[in-house]
Amino acid sequence: MSKLKLIATSAFGVESVVARELRQLGYDQLSTENGRVTFTSDELGLCRSNLWLRTAERVLLQVGEFSARTFEELFQQTRALPWEEWLPANALFPVEGKSIKSQLHSVPDCQAIVKKAIVERLKRSYKLEWFPEDGPRYTVEVALLKDTVTLTLDTSGAGLHKRGYRQLAGPAPLKETLASAMILLSRWQPEQPLLDPFCGSGTIPLEAALIAQNRAPGLKRNFVSEQWPNLPKQLWQEAWQEALDLWQPSLPLRIFGSDIDPEVLRLARVHAQEAGLAEQVHFQRLPVAQVRSRFDYGHLITNPPYGERVGEKSEAALLYQELGTVWRNLATWSLHFLTTERKPEQYIGKRWDKSRKLYNGRLECHYFQFFGPRPPSPRRIQDSGKVSSPASQLD
Structure with missing residues (x-):
């Protein structure tokens, strides 16, 4: 070739x-x-x-x-x-x-x-x-x-963020590609719990499940170059077969999403059904202040409201404060969130460990990461995104 x-x-x-x-x-x-x-x-x-x-x-x-x-x-x-x-x-x-x-x-x-x-x-x-x-x-x-x-x-046709499971979208949806980047930057491993307390239509939890199962994100869609006569069909068949062989659909997961809006949760459940993840990803209607978990050493990964419109800044600030309280109560967890806020420590109560500039559409944001303690005996697995080494199964 x-x-x-x-x-x-x-x-x-x-x-x-x-x-x-x-x-x-x-x-x-x-x-x-x-x-x-x-x-x-x-x-x-x-x-x-x-x-x-x-x-x-x-x-x-x-x-x-x-x-x-x-x-x-x-x-x-x-x-x-x-x-x-x-x-x-x-x-x-x-x-x-x-x-x-x-x-x-x-x-x-x-x-x-x-x-x-x-x-x-x-x-x-x-x-x-x-x-x-x-x-x-x-x-x-x-x-x-x-x-x-x-x-x-x-060679792609429709943008690669179109995975095939999200036919509907709530207000200000997060692109699947950006959600995946947030997860891959977080140090989260598939055997750990993950929770998005502002899950909206479910993009972060669903992308996390795809990563955990080592499922190729393009497995449920088509690409324009599949129709190109000078690109041999058997190459596409080989690539599809490799993806199917490496997919681990039965991998048990502890991935959760919550939100206060019942309509966006309805969309999240529809998307989970379309992705074949309705049994693996769990959604609940819950205000952020009531978020709890019985698990240790998990990751909060989320895209909270930014409060960009007039009159919404104070509402966003209150949500950030509640998010900080939730995280501090989850003593062993890590927190990662995307925001236009430049100084989140005033709400979270601790200075961030890492920050990266990212763009949500045309909007300049920062991805702030607050790392919790490492598990006492962490089980090392190879990077969950690696095709040749699918994520290990939970104990």
């Missing part, structure tokens, strides 16, 4: 988590930049990365990269690329674009020129003058950054 240059895109702040996931998949030739991790793989790796990456937004296939300051340079260098290696004669290939700090700042013009250059290349390759574009979809992206042009094909 040929070597490919692939790009896993991500939200800002999550790049190192995506890079760690790729290394766990066995892809060590990678480089990290803002919003993306570039790695070298083969066609099977294209399939596996789409199926397994929990925190990436998309997987792009890089067709070419070059410097261009004029439209003529953009046209000529785009036309010189081997588009026929991927695009069949009937390919549907819309062109999307973005430009940052580049001389070629008109995105519509860049899109039109790239489209024309690809057509000219395909005319020469297929000896045709007209292309019906009624076949499989190959979305082309032209991305310009400081006069460097990167041309890619989107």
